[in-house]
Amino acid sequence: MQVTKGDVEKVAxxxxxHVTESEKDAFAKQLSQILTHVEQLNRYETAGVxxxxxxxxxxxxxxxxxxxxxLPVEKALANAPEREGDGFGVPKILEER
Amino acid sequence: MSIHKLSLCDLQKKFTxxxxxxxxxxxxYALRIGQVESKVRAYVNQAQDSAFTQADALDQQLxxxxxxxxxxxxxxxxxxxxxxEGVPTTCSSRMLQQFVPPYDATVIAKxxxxxxxxxxxxxxxxxxxxxxxxxxxxxxxxxxxxxxRVPGGSSGGSAAAVAADECVAALGSDTGGSxxxxxxxxxxxxxKPTYGRVSRYGLVAFASSLDQIGPITKDVRDxxxxxxxxxxxxxxxxxxxxxxxxxxxKALAKxxxxxxxxxxxxxFFTEGLDPEVDHAVKAAIEExxxxxxELKDIQLPRTDAAVAVYYVLATAxxxxxxxxxxxxKFGLRAKETKDLLxxxxxxxxxxxxxxxxxxIMLGTYVLSAGYYDAYYGKAQAVRTLICQDFDAxxxxxxxxxxxxxxxxxxxxxxxxxxxxxxxxxxxxxxxxNLAGLPAIAVPCGFSKSGLPIGLQLIGRPFEEDTILRAxxxxxxxxxxxxxxxxxx
Numbered sequence: 396m397q398v399t400k401g402d403v404e405k406v407a408x409x410x411x412x413h414v415t416e417s418e419k420d421a422f423a424k425q426l427s428q429i430l431t432h433v434e435q436l437n438r439y440e441t442a443g444v445x446x447x448x449x450x451x452x453x454x455x456x457x458x459x460x461x462x463x464x465x466l467p468v469e470k471a472l473a474n475a476p477e478r479e480g481d482g483f484g485v486p487k488i489l490e491e492r
Numbered sequence: 493m494s495i496h497k498l499s500l501c502d503l504q505k506k507f508t509x510x511x512x513x514x515x516x517x518x519x520x521y522a523l524r525i526g527q528v529e530s531k532v533r534a535y536v537n538q539a540q541d542s543a544f545t546q547a548d549a550l551d552q553q554l555x556x557x558x559x560x561x562x563x564x565x566x567x568x569x570x571x572x573x574x575x576x577e578g579v580p581t582t583c584s585s586r587m588l589q590q591f592v593p594p595y596d597a598t599v600i601a602k603x604x605x606x607x608x609x610x611x612x613x614x615x616x617x618x619x620x621x622x623x624x625x626x627x628x629x630x631x632x633x634x635x636x637x638x639x640x641r642v643p644g645g646s647s648g649g650s651a652a653a654v655a656a657d658e659c660v661a662a663l664g665s666d667t668g669g670s671x672x673x674x675x676x677x678x679x680x681x682x683x684k685p686t687y688g689r690v691s692r693y694g695l696v697a698f699a700s701s702l703d704q705i706g707p708i709t710k711d712v713r714d715x716x717x718x719x720x721x722x723x724x725x726x727x728x729x730x731x732x733x734x735x736x737x738x739x740x741x742k743a744l745a746k747x748x749x750x751x752x753x754x755x756x757x758x759x760f761f762t763e764g765l766d767p768e769v770d771h772a773v774k775a776a777i778e779e780x781x782x783x784x785x786e787l788k789d790i791q792l793p794r795t796d797a798a799v800a801v802y803y804v805l806a807t808a809x810x811x812x813x814x815x816x817x818x819x820x821k822f823g824l825r826a827k828e829t830k831d832l833l834x835x836x837x838x839x840x841x842x843x844x845x846x847x848x849x850x851x852i853m854l855g856t857y858v859l860s861a862g863y864y865d866a867y868y869g870k871a872q873a874v875r876t877l878i879c880q881d882f883d884a885x886x887x888x889x890x891x892x893x894x895x896x897x898x899x900x901x902x903x904x905x906x907x908x909x910x911x912x913x914x915x916x917x918x919x920x921x922x923x924x925n926l927a928g929l930p931a932i933a934v935p936c937g938f939s940k941s942g943l944p945i946g947l948q949l950i951g952r953p954f955e956e957d958t959i960l961r962a963x964x965x966x967x968x969x970x971x972x973x974x975x976x977x978x979x980x
Contacts, residue, residue, distance in 0.1 A: 451953070
């Protein structure tokens with residue numbers, strides 16, 4: 396698989412990653428190389444083979460719907476990059492008209 | 493013998509008998525760390541002050557009570573992607589450089605319950621992504637056997653700390669070999685438990701269907717002892733298994749391996765395997781036979797697909813797991829951003845190192861529209877085939893023996909420019925994670941230049957007792973684990 400610089404830009408935007416010009420070139424080359432290695436998987440016939448998502452066969456695990464002690468506000472906010480009152484401070488999302 | 497050279501079980505005996513106090517233990521390790529840490533650089537963060545305080549409190553307490561718990565007063569090093577309340581947990585990333593967890597991982601809560609002592613947090617490849625610790629934002633750790641070589645990774649700091657006697661035991665995490673490969677490179681014991689055996693709650697997630705916490709120790713007995721404490725079901729981790737925890741120490745009592753059927757997969761002994769590793773591992777297999785094991789040639793035909801499957805699935809899961817690092821609730825936030833999108837993009841640009849970005853890119857790519865079936869779907873299906881290979885093999889044998897790594901420790905910088913070559917260094921450990929099996933790496937010899945070589949024993953799900961028993965019998969018959977590096 397040949398990954399282009401354009402592909403890298405598209406994927407970087409999906410991943411919310413700002414990548415520099417030199418990183419774009421390096422990633423295009425390295426991702427091409429790695430995906431070419433991955434394509435050896437086409438040697439294996441997998442028609443009708445169930446995909447494995449988890450090995451131990453667990454399905455949904457439920458707990459009783461009871462209130463448990465939450466993380467106290469002060470503890471939860473201790474690592475906040477910016478605090479506003481009892482919440483996380485973030486930039487404005489909606490534009491003013 | 494100096495305190496820092498003792499195994500956990502031997503130190504425990506002395507502590508229980510009152511021959512050494514907790515404060516004396518911490519003092520001995522602080523001295524040792526002072527002597528070698530500037531060369532080895534195993535730790536990201538040390539916690540000696542609080543260890544002294546805890547040790548002192550423990551000694552006071554023990555004047556009234558008797559010592560009852562196996563890990564009481566035992567000084568540990570913990571990989572820095574396992575949350576420790578009030579003690580920074582950085583994942584060796586700029587993203588979490590200032591992060592202080594508000595809670596303990598379940599494994600830490602269990603160690604605390606035992607009154608263990610935390611000496612510090614150990615270095616890793618950023619977010620556990622790597623095989624050498626060279627991807628740490630704080631610089632690489634060194635291999636105590638040769639300071640120009642890598643200790644392996646990603647739990648390289650933990651393995652180096654154990655090998656250099658900078659702690660009595662350590663915890664690591666293993667997603668594709670991150671406990672076993674560094675243990676092999678550093679000449680110590682590393683155990684990756686069955687997926688679900690140990691709670692992942694509080695382990696910073698890399699690839700959730702593969703990650704597992706396990707011990708890195710000076711010998712097999714110590715690994716059995718630590719596993720017995722950290723294993724078990726945890727309601728806080730819905731993937732942890734509700735399976736009873738056996739007495740792993742008792743499992744070691746049987747000294748011979750009579751009637752144990754040991755499989756040797758030919759796919760692990762092909763080109764690319766270093767001749768010295770090949771020689772040491774084959775000698776170890778002969779030793780297992782001498783101990784009574786029945787050897788059997790087996791096949792794991794899809795072994796060569798494991799690295800490709802892993803780097804699709806692990807990066808896909810990582811790209812999703814690492815989406816949480818967005819600069820909003822914790823961790824780094826980039827300054828001077830013009831809007832929310834800009835804040836995300838710049839925070840992640842500044843916070844993540846090159847390898848982490850590369851894996852997020854790869855994982856996002858294989859999950860993106862148009863490529864999902866060709867890469868992610870295909871890899872999940874081949875994962876099923878790899879699991880089937882192991883299922884078939886375990887109908888014929890009770891455990892499987894392989895080399896832990898294709899070569900001994902490589903030099904710093906040797907593979908850091910070529911991601912694919914670095915990925916291929918995990919070729920012998922990865923399939924075990926894909927199948928969720930337990931496996932242990934134990935020392936089985938040295939190269940001519942004095943680098944440790946590791947043997948890997950793989951067991952059926954939840955049969956850690958079998959691999960521990962076989963590893964212990966092998967260890968009792970050899971002396972590799974008693975050798976110590978001269979650090980210079």
